[in-house]
Amino acid sequence: MLFLQNEVSLFICRKLYRFFVYYKITPQIESEVIVPLAATFRNANYEIKPVLLELFGSDYFYKDVIKACYIKNPLDLTIGICREFNIVFPDQTDTINQYLMWQYLKGQGGVLQLDLGDPPNVSGWQAYYQEPQFYEIWINSDTLPKRSQFSDLLIGNGYSRNGKKLVIDPISYVSNFSKPDDPNILIADVLDHLYTISTSDNLKKQLKSILLSNQAQDYYWTNAWLDYKASPSDNVKKNIVTTRLTAMLKYIMNLSEFQLI
Numbered sequence: 628m629l630f631l632q633n634e635v636s637l638f639i640c641r642k643l644y645r646f647f648v649y650y651k652i653t654p655q656i657e658s659e660v661i662v663p664l665a666a667t668f669r670n671a672n673y674e675i676k677p678v679l680l681e682l683f684g685s686d687y688f689y690k691d692v693i694k695a696c697y698i699k700n701p702l703d704l705t706i707g708i709c710r711e712f713n714i715v716f717p718d719q720t721d722t723i724n725q726y727l728m729w730q731y732l733k734g735q736g737g738v739l740q741l742d743l744g745d746p747p748n749v750s751g752w753q754a755y756y757q758e759p760q761f762y763e764i765w766i767n768s769d770t771l772p773k774r775s776q777f778s779d780l781l782i783g784n785g786y787s788r789n790g791k792k793l794v795i796d797p798i799s800y801v802s803n804f805s806k807p808d809d810p811n812i813l814i815a816d817v818l819d820h821l822y823t824i825s826t827s828d829n830l831k832k833q834l835k836s837i838l839l840s841n842q843a844q845d846y847y848w849t850n851a852w853l854d855y856k857a858s859p860s861d862n863v864k865k866n867i868v869t870t871r872l873t874a875m876l877k878y879i880m881n882l883s884e885f886q887l888i
Contacts, residue, residue, distance in 0.1 A: 636668040667681050855868045
């Protein structure tokens, strides 16, 4: 009796749209996106996969206006940082320490109000259904500082347990880009990687000032990087590069843009 009602397919497709695209559904979105998706859903005998394929392949899914309009949930943030910076975890053969590190990430998700496997009630987490805020609920006066504390920890001293450490290696991270010795190209590459929206020239200037230690000429960074690469075992040269990269990446992760996906 339920599935004979079209509202069932419409209701579920609205939830899919809100989860993957944006929480506001205008009359135009309802008629041009939700209704066709619901028809696909019914015609596929209520199989989800054809609906997702249609949604992910639609123009609406790639519109500039909805880019970075979704606040990262706590696991998007915590696990995302580990993936974006390729943080090294204990080897798979070290199951105990690997488990402890994953447990730490799960715990951080709980601190930020998403404890995986333990939703607050049978409706799940409010960010996915509570109107009118939806996933704006993830950010409040308690969770926003804790998000920054988590990223500050990983770009700083890291999280240690049983002699193992989760920490961002800034040198290893920027070494994956095309020209880490060029501050302009490096900053552009890092922002393209960590942010899902374009950034202002003023932000790039600020980041460049950090990388150059408030000097005016690009060679202040270029020389520091090339000196380190020529003598990677020289701790003084390594610390100069690490300190500047750490300050820049910390600044990037503390901005509101980093909370968006």
